[in-house]
Amino acid sequence: MPDVRQETGGCKTEDLFQKGTGAGCDAVHKPGGCTVEELNRLGPEGIPEEYVTSSHLVYNSPATLAYNSPGAEGFGVKRAGLAVPGSIMLIVSPGCCGRNTAEITKIKGYEERFFYLEIGETDLVTGRHLKVIPQAVAEIVESCRVQPSLVMICITCVDALLGTDMERVARKAETLVQIPVRPCYMYALTREGRRPPMVAVRQSLYSLLPSQKRIRSSVNLLGFFAPVDPDCELFGMLRGIGVKTIRQISTCENIGEFYRMGEANFNLVLNPEAQDAADDLSRRLGIPSVALTRFYGADRIARQYRALSAALGVKWSCGEGRQEAEEALASLKRRYPKLVFSIGEVVNANPFELALALSETGFCVREIFANPAPEYAWYIGRLAERSPQTMVYSNMEPTMIYYDIAEGGELPYAVAVGKDAGYYHPDAAFVPWNTDEQPFGYAGLRRLAEAILSSCEERYG
């Protein structure tokens, strides 16, 4: 590693304290990034360190907050842990871990569902907080106006390090209050591990499903904590093959209905973070699962549906959905043929697949704000053929502090898709594409095209 003392030209520490390293040194004042072409050349094994978050400090850009904190935005562990109707959560942690929960309590339906047991230094040393948890659970259950259906005990990094057996504590609490009590783990430390928090919270929730008689006409959609867009063709296709009940955790009206998810004939896994939970259900209740990926490329959507029909041994038609989506896309292209896209990672999409889909439609993709992973190599390869100069930036890389947010200096017909891209391009037509309701399939593609059109009409007339 270069010696910064040399880089700083032998500046005295006192001078640097007053003037900063930028005053006489070579501090870089531009964000680091690669083109898609360079990334493709380096291959999945050669992804530069700038894109590997464990190899550098993580910049707390306003664009990346949602990814810096498992409880910060959208469906983090805290909100996801309350997916079961009527449930409440006891956050057992140092005060700092529960601090931002006030933001979630502002969301309708979450107002009085969070409780806290703050732990201090002595608790950590002696583990005495573990002894009072069952009593705390009893006290909060008693204080609720309506008896909760489930108590989730959320624990954080400190208990991960202490190796706390929260399953055991939860069982003790369950005996005391006579309602289900389950742990969920907001372990930011394990985010890039084998069992990240958002995987673990799904496993914890679906572990509640009891064994029951399976019903052939019942199917679960696993993966999201908010409903899939009801317009999605998937619902029609499933009904077309005789499925009568399609359940999602977010649409269950009460815990009884949630428990009936255990009767499903099979699970469709729409988000890979739910795959471990689906595997658990397969082992425990014998419910098989099929994984589907969210695509925005019409051909990829079609291929996936063909593969699914083959796996299920059925025939279905979804040509109408495809036609509507392609018409919406064509209409956008006719109206605004020269759109230039910046795509962020805070979106209901894989940003590389989305970039490829837009590029296949003939739009220009200027940049992607996301970390390339080895599994995205296929998309990066195709993108390198179609749009080799597309820049890829890592939101979390320290030099992103120097990304030039030039207000008023936007390219004509610029479109920012995603909250992070919108932060970097405040003057572009902005498509957040990050709603709780989840887009999927052709309906997702159609809605995206409509959302872009609507934002462009608003921004460019």
Next chain:
Amino acid sequence: MRGLRKVLTPFAPDQSGAESVLYELGGIIVILDAGGCAGNICGFDEPRWSSRKSAVFSAGLRDMDAVMGRDRLLVKKICRCAEKIDARFIAVIGTPVPAVIGTDLSAVKRMIEAQISLPVLTMATDGMHLYDRGVQLAYMALLRELDRRGMLEEPGNSDQKPDRAEGHANQNPDGAARDMERQPDGAAGRMESAAFPDGRRTRRAGVFGVTPLDLPDGQCAELIRLALQAEGYDEVILYGDGAALEDYRRAGENDVNIAASPDGLEAVHFLNQRFGTPVEVRFPGAVRMLERAERERSDREKADYNRPDCERPERQGKSCTLIVQSQILGCSIREALIKQEPGQRIVVASWFEMDQGLMQPGDVRLREEDDFTHLVQMLKPDRMIADRVVERLIPAFEGTFVHLPQFAVSGKSEAAV
């Protein structure tokens, strides 16, 4: 039950307090965490985060870093960042993870300093204490580091030093009245010390304990400035809200250093012992803040009184006011209220650190929700001045509630709305 909260969300932790002091000083601020703490600090406790850039980073610790104690990797990440980012210093702020694994922050400091020339500050915050401890740690870490390097300006050494004996400042050679320094990001900067064309020296007041977490809301900093300017100070430095590193260097030269919150006390006493800088303990502009809060309450109540079902009962006997705020703000409000109406009973309570010397009989340090509800049951105050979030704890309270927000409690300055 100790530590159990059924209504209030946790208050701002020490790590947020430390970051709050250092945010505008041009350093690389490393939150030694896995990501969640940094997200909480920037996304919730730092109101400047979305409007003013600062190099705040998460160390991005992973389970194996914690298990294996990979401090070398941490140091490597920090030094690599320092190669790319323009910075004046590096600050490492602790969180629960380093507290649990026993990270030796002094060793981390030495390891970094062995590789780069930038000064390194470390703050052993742990997320289990409240923000005021972090503010205090950061003030002291910064002042001690400047002092250790001989960078604190000795009164009398600077050309622009105010002459306390005469209360005047030297003539600025170019005769400029005041000079607004711009921050690199274009944000309005601090007022440079200077002299007036007639040769009169500027009088400069420094105020400690005024980070955004210390203040009720975003407008209070301006109220403090105006209050001190009305007292005759030409220049007002708010340490934690607009002050630059240079202002810390010159803190010993101020005509007075005021502690507006208990977390600023150690810093002002340090500067007093070191340079003899006069100390005051008060919250300038407290009366204005209360008047504003009263006005808002009155406007709201006017609307409420139009409703026939909303008549307040008249209370008899000696009035009692309960103020739940930062201690020094509470004491300053009490002093002003007693001047207006001598003999009334006013109790100051605080969720945060209270200085024993400033406490009057009956004043209370609150720790649990139950402490507060019991206090209200015992005092039966006619009037309460506190952040609105505590109202949910006392649904039966019939007195007058004056909402004076406390950012470190509710986390939102718009709570004033």
